[in-house]
Amino acid sequence: xxxxxxxxxxxxxxxxxxxxxxxxxxxxxxxxxxxxxxxxxxxxxxxxxxxxxxxxxxxxxxxxxxxxxxxxxxxxxxxxxxxxxxxxxxxxxxxxxxxxxxxxxxxxxxxxxxxxxxxxxxxxxxxxxxxxxxxxxxxxxxxxxxxxxxxxxxxxxxxxxxxxxxxxxxxxxxxxxxxxxxxxxxxxxxxxxxxxxxxxxxxxxxxxxxxxxxxxxxxxxxxxxxxxxxxxxxxxxxxxxxxxxxxxxxxxxxxxxxxxxxxx
Amino acid sequence: xxxxxxxxxxxxxxxxxxxxxxxxxxxxxxxxxxxxxxxxxxxxxxxxxxxxxxxxxxxxxxxxxxxxxxxxxxxxxxxxxxxxxxxxxxxxxxxxxxxxxxxxxxxxxxxxxxxxxxxxxxxxxxxxxxxxxxxxxxxxxxxxxxxxxxxxxxxxxxxxxxxxxxxxxxxxxxxxxxxxxxxxxxxxxxxxxxxxxxxxxxxxxxxxxxxxxxxxxxxxxxxxxxxxxxxxxxxxxxxxxxxxxxxxxxxxxxxxxxxxxxxxxxxxxxxxxxxxxxxxxxxxxxxxxxxxxxxxxxxxxxx
Numbered sequence: 001x002x003x004x005x006x007x008x009x010x011x012x013x014x015x016x017x018x019x020x021x022x023x024x025x026x027x028x029x030x031x032x033x034x035x036x037x038x039x040x041x042x043x044x045x046x047x048x049x050x051x052x053x054x055x056x057x058x059x060x061x062x063x064x065x066x067x068x069x070x071x072x073x074x075x076x077x078x079x080x081x082x083x084x085x086x087x088x089x090x091x092x093x094x095x096x097x098x099x100x101x102x103x104x105x106x107x108x109x110x111x112x113x114x115x116x117x118x119x120x121x122x123x124x125x126x127x128x129x130x131x132x133x134x135x136x137x138x139x140x141x142x143x144x145x146x147x148x149x150x151x152x153x154x155x156x157x158x159x160x161x162x163x164x165x166x167x168x169x170x171x172x173x174x175x176x177x178x179x180x181x182x183x184x185x186x187x188x189x190x191x192x193x194x195x196x197x198x199x200x201x202x203x204x205x206x207x208x209x210x211x212x213x214x215x216x217x218x219x220x221x222x223x224x225x226x227x228x229x230x231x232x233x234x235x236x237x238x239x240x241x242x243x244x245x246x247x248x249x250x251x252x253x254x255x256x257x258x259x260x261x262x263x264x
Numbered sequence: 265x266x267x268x269x270x271x272x273x274x275x276x277x278x279x280x281x282x283x284x285x286x287x288x289x290x291x292x293x294x295x296x297x298x299x300x301x302x303x304x305x306x307x308x309x310x311x312x313x314x315x316x317x318x319x320x321x322x323x324x325x326x327x328x329x330x331x332x333x334x335x336x337x338x339x340x341x342x343x344x345x346x347x348x349x350x351x352x353x354x355x356x357x358x359x360x361x362x363x364x365x366x367x368x369x370x371x372x373x374x375x376x377x378x379x380x381x382x383x384x385x386x387x388x389x390x391x392x393x394x395x396x397x398x399x400x401x402x403x404x405x406x407x408x409x410x411x412x413x414x415x416x417x418x419x420x421x422x423x424x425x426x427x428x429x430x431x432x433x434x435x436x437x438x439x440x441x442x443x444x445x446x447x448x449x450x451x452x453x454x455x456x457x458x459x460x461x462x463x464x465x466x467x468x469x470x471x472x473x474x475x476x477x478x479x480x481x482x483x484x485x486x487x488x489x490x491x492x493x494x495x496x497x498x499x500x501x502x503x504x505x506x507x508x509x510x511x512x513x514x515x516x517x518x519x520x521x522x523x524x525x526x527x528x529x530x531x532x533x534x535x536x537x538x539x540x541x542x543x544x545x546x547x548x549x550x551x552x553x554x555x556x557x558x559x560x561x562x563x564x565x566x567x
């Protein structure tokens with residue numbers, strides 16, 4: 001009988017991930033401008049369309065103009081989407097279709113290095129998308145205080161890390177691209193509707209509010225929205241810890257599953 | 265001391281033992297062949313030797329390092345040409361070298377210094393900025409080999425390096441491999457082309473159902489297992505010829521499909537007899553590694 005090898009041992013992390021990160025960065029750089037504009041278009045249309053269209057019908061939401069309320073949600077969910085798309089579709093291409101991971105693992109690098117590189121790259125890339133949206137928000141003066149709103153930048157990086165780690169789990173178990181649709185319809189889209197992107201969570205029935213409290217996007221928005229509106233988030237450390245926990249746990253599970261998938 | 269040695273390697277998946285007690289010792293500057301039908305355990309053996317998967321039993325030492333524990337250190341001096349091309353399609357030829365070299369911790373200057381020789385080796389000096397999609401199958405294969413040399417490895421693994429190549433591209437690949445052997449590199453090669461193994465390998469093993477069933481130099485294996493001359497006889501009268509003459513002219517014969525394989529010492533008398541027959545066609549040739557392979561692993565399909 002085969003020994004059942006435990007693939008869920010601790011990650012072996014080192015700076016060897018840097019060439020992997022850099023490889024992805026160099027590919028992205030070739031198409032950076034169209035990529036940024038492409039990532040920007042969709043959330044901008046929603047923010048401007050809903051912000052002005054729907055916003056003109058509303059007196060104010062949570063005490064501010066609707067578009068200012070929506071701005072924080074837009075930063076969070078587009079960062080989430082960017083990180084998720086990167087580890088799901090692009091990551092799966094590199095792992096399964098192009099066999100780029102296999103090529104890398106024939107060098108002194110290991111799967112742990114590859115996945116850490118992918119995690120941090122997806123977080124970096126989604127930070128860039130988040131920053132692009134922030135730039136528009138700053139231009140439109142939707143923030144309460146520019147200097148204070150700079151705190152959003154590290155939060156965006158954390159959101160990217162969180163959803164990259166979670167997405168890598170899907171990457172580890174997916175047989176093909178079509179499988180990712182489940183993740184979007186069952187996880188990502190419900191989160192966009194339950195976590196306060198478009199309207200305050202307090203508008204939801206109590207039971208959904210309870211569900212919402214466990215979802216990472218809620219904690220992301222609970223950090224970004226107060227900062228956008230110029231005040232300190234309440235229970236900031238709790239929200240930070242939840243985002244770190246989702247990302248780190250996701251990465252750990254994803255690494256164990258991917259070791260089983262590729263190295264057994 | 266061997267460049268690579270494996271002792272009693274075993275790897276099991278569920279109830280299936282894929283590698284079962286394999287022993288290998290590969291000396292420096294040798295070309296070592298790992299042959300076997302599909303599913304014999306060749307690719308699993310290669311993955312074990314590279315330290316990508318852990319064996320259920322057995323020891324491996326590669327370039328003085330314990331595998332898989334010290335595989336990272338050993339792979340610093342190893343090059344790998346995989347069965348399926350995994351060149352980076354998002355980069356040009358030169359960028360592929362740059363990106364791959366960095367995985368070995370090489371600096372940009374070090375890689376840049378090596379690129380002209382690598383391009384020359386791959387015969388791609390005038391395609392340095394080409395996209396991977398624009399290269400032919402043979403070019404991609406040579407580039408994959410050149411990429412595996414970016415760290416100037418002592419030991420090179422090649423998993424079916426010429427599968428899918430036309431004869432011109434195949435001969436060019438063989439030239440490249442001979443050049444590497446003349447530079448004292450050690451090569452481990454898997455292939456389904458017995459002619460390729462016969463030409464290139466100093467020593468080889470045949471693996472079947474996870475076990476080594478033969479080991480030696482190609483010439484020695486042929487001498488050991490097959491009579492010196494082989495005649496393949498086919499045509500409408502082959503069954504009749506077989507019953508009348510086979511016992512008289514062949515040391516050993518076997519009937520496969522429509523063809524009679526006749527094994528003899530030199531075949532002169534046999535050829536004389538065949539020449540006088542009608543309704544028969546024949547091919548007379550020296551015994552080859554393919555005869556050994558088919559004798560030892562059987563003629564049934566393995567996929």
